[in-house]
Amino acid sequence: MTALEITGLTKAYGAVRALDGVDLSVAAGTVHCVLGENGAGKSTLCHAVGGSVAVSSGSMRLFGTPYAPRRPKDALDAGVAMVHQHFSLVPTLTVGENLRLLRLRDLPARLAWLGDEFGLTVPSGSRAGDLPVGARQRVEIVKALLRDPRLLILDEPTGVLAPAEVDALLGTCRKLADAGRAVVLVTHKLGEVSRVADAATVLRGGRVAGAGLTDLSPSVLVPLMIGRPADSLAPALAGTLGVPAADAARTGSPGPARTQSPENRGPARTQSPENRGPARTQSPENRGPARTQSPENRGPARTGSTGSTGSTGSPGRPHPGEPVLRMRDISVGRHLDRVSLDVAPGEIVGVAGVEGNGQTELIHVLSGALSPDTGTVTLAGTDLTRATPARRTAAGLGVIPEDRHHEGCVPALDVATNLYLGRLREFRRFRVLLDRRRMRRAATATITRHRISAPGPAAPMSALSGGNQQKVVLARELALDPLVCLAAAQPTRGLDVGAVDAVLARIRAAAASGVAVLVVSSELGELLALCDRVVVAYRGTLSAPIDTSDPDAHDRVAHLMLGTDREAAA
Numbered sequence: 001m002t003a004l005e006i007t008g009l010t011k012a013y014g015a016v017r018a019l020d021g022v023d024l025s026v027a028a029g030t031v032h033c034v035l036g037e038n039g040a041g042k043s044t045l046c047h048a049v050g051g052s053v054a055v056s057s058g059s060m061r062l063f064g065t066p067y068a069p070r071r072p073k074d075a076l077d078a079g080v081a082m083v084h085q086h087f088s089l090v091p092t093l094t095v096g097e098n099l100r101l102l103r104l105r106d107l108p109a110r111l112a113w114l115g116d117e118f119g120l121t122v123p124s125g126s127r128a129g130d131l132p133v134g135a136r137q138r139v140e141i142v143k144a145l146l147r148d149p150r151l152l153i154l155d156e157p158t159g160v161l162a163p164a165e166v167d168a169l170l171g172t173c174r175k176l177a178d179a180g181r182a183v184v185l186v187t188h189k190l191g192e193v194s195r196v197a198d199a200a201t202v203l204r205g206g207r208v209a210g211a212g213l214t215d216l217s218p219s220v221l222v223p224l225m226i227g228r229p230a231d232s233l234a235p236a237l238a239g240t241l242g243v244p245a246a247d248a249a250r251t252g253s254p255g256p257a258r259t260q261s262p263e264n265r266g267p268a269r270t271q272s273p274e275n276r277g278p279a280r281t282q283s284p285e286n287r288g289p290a291r292t293q294s295p296e297n298r299g300p301a302r303t304g305s306t307g308s309t310g311s312t313g314s315p316g317r318p319h320p321g322e323p324v325l326r327m328r329d330i331s332v333g334r335h336l337d338r339v340s341l342d343v344a345p346g347e348i349v350g351v352a353g354v355e356g357n358g359q360t361e362l363i364h365v366l367s368g369a370l371s372p373d374t375g376t377v378t379l380a381g382t383d384l385t386r387a388t389p390a391r392r393t394a395a396g397l398g399v400i401p402e403d404r405h406h407e408g409c410v411p412a413l414d415v416a417t418n419l420y421l422g423r424l425r426e427f428r429r430f431r432v433l434l435d436r437r438r439m440r441r442a443a444t445a446t447i448t449r450h451r452i453s454a455p456g457p458a459a460p461m462s463a464l465s466g467g468n469q470q471k472v473v474l475a476r477e478l479a480l481d482p483l484v485c486l487a488a489a490q491p492t493r494g495l496d497v498g499a500v501d502a503v504l505a506r507i508r509a510a511a512a513s514g515v516a517v518l519v520v521s522s523e524l525g526e527l528l529a530l531c532d533r534v535v536v537a538y539r540g541t542l543s544a545p546i547d548t549s550d551p552d553a554h555d556r557v558a559h560l561m562l563g564t565d566r567e568a569a570a
């Protein structure tokens with residue numbers, strides 16, 4: 001039986017054809033993945049099925065019956081539930097209050113059923129806005145499942161989940177499918193596709209590039225998604241794609257080079273030292289200031305040294321440079337307990353950890369969204385502990401927040417303004433007027449350079465796909481002048497594989513030009529490939545830094561993340 005049959009679906013936003021004659025067939029009892037690069041039309045397709053976007057033409061059938069939802073309620077009544085890319089919880093209400101807004105008569109019984117059947121529980125008494133994004137996402141999933149849908153649509157649900165939560169969610173998808181329901185899952189992670197999908201459809205530029213695919217290997221899917229072969233991507237992407245590093249190694253692709261020179265290319269990172277990419281920082285050639293011509297890398301004179309987070313300089317590493325970012329004794333409520341962290345110019349330090357262990361608060365302290373109870377933040381000797389965002393920007397601190405839809409951009413403003421937020425005075429005319437034409441010209445160049453898929457610089461941010469909104473935030477922070485330190489939370493979350501490749505290269509280029517880089521990520525493989533050192537956030541504390549060239553780095557970090565190192569020590 002076909003659960004969902006879509007024929008010739010078209011949706012135009014002005015000149016942009018978000019969907020252009022899309023056909024899709026999802027069989028009952030299956031999990032069907034929808035893939036494609038940022039802006040390919042995946043969310044628009046989900047919204048059309050979920051009743052929140054009115055299509056221009058085309059038709060749908062749901063379990064054999066004509067289906068044309070005009071609003072989300074029509075979809076819900078027909079048994080279609082959707083988990084959106086952006087959160088829909090009311091942040092000021094508790095989780096329980098949010099769930100009661102659904103007006104389901106037997107809510108406690110349904111919650112108990114979800115707990116028994118899928119192991120899904122929610123912190124009913126917590127304020128939704130206080131939850132880490134992973135927990136919020138879990139509540140969104142519970143909200144959708146409470147309605148016991150025949151068709152569940154999940155638009156990139158796993159980006160914010162910890163590995164164990166991803167496993168649980170994929171298990172839930174499987175159970176639903178095995179019970180005769182159907183699941184449409186949008187994801188950028190090819191590892192998830194091969195684990196859970198029965199079939200996949202790839203969209204490209206609003207059209208179907210591959211329909212009903214059952215060979216779900218990266219070598220088949222990647223070219224359909226981004227128009228170039230899988231082996232053109234760096235193996236550092238293995239973690240992000242969710243494919244085993246060995247898969248990437250088989251493709252023989254270039255290594256996680258810190259610079260673009262061929263000498264710096266190498267094989268995939270695995271746990272054995274032989275398979276490590278080449279020394280990323282040891283040779284002076286790799287550290288050179290290599291200041292590129294792009295505006296992203298303009299900045300003050302830098303040492304180009306790979307510094308240290310302090311305690312554990314490993315043998316063979318160059319003499320660490322003086323840290324430029326110093327966080328000292330930072331405490332935030334019960335989230336951070338006297339945490340200290342240093343990053344030197346040219347160094348990439350990663351913060352690993354299961355979500356909810358203080359990483360979010362660490363970035364909030366850097367962005368100024370949170371004032372620490374104790375401690376100081378200094379950048380190049382300037383105290384920024386309680387500085388305004390404008391002063392942080394002026395000091396050269398770029399911050400890419402975790403929840404960029406709410407914290408990183410202003411959806412109602414145009415793309416150009418979002419690209420230059422905090423720097424608008426550069427485009428002033430006669431001190432007061434904003435020279436929009438000049439700003440939009442500059443924005444157009446940035447849009448092209450960063451391959452942002454947008455109708456133009458004057459388009460509202462809300463018209464961009466999730467991944468492209470993220471690219472705008474990244475482009476803005478990388479373009480700070482000076483850029484002394486970049487703190488990026490989950491910088492590749494929600495990006496397609498080609499964009500992840502480009503973002504990692506940009507972060508490496510920034511470090512190569514002397515920028516101190518702090519990356520918070522739940523992608524352990526990505527952190528190990530990208531960073532010089534990794535510290536692990538666990539229950540509000542940070543571990544001593546682990547050198548990523550240590551052959552045991554992966555295992556050590558994994559143990560620290562789970563707290564099992566303490567058990568072993570005990």
Ligand SMILES: Nc1ncnc2c1ncn2[C@@H]1O[C@H](COP(=O)(O)OP(=O)(O)OP(=O)(O)O)[C@@H](O)[C@H]1O
Pocket residue numbers: 013016017018036037038039040041042043044045085453454455462463464465466467468494496
């Ligand atoms: N409200 C809107 N107004 C104008 N254009 C829009 C609107 N919503 C989406 N678009 C455009 O439609 C196209 C498809 O967007 P969509 O969000 O469906 O992409 P996506 O495949 O989900 O991308 P991502 O992986 O980044 O989430 C994009 O070019 C986007 O800019």
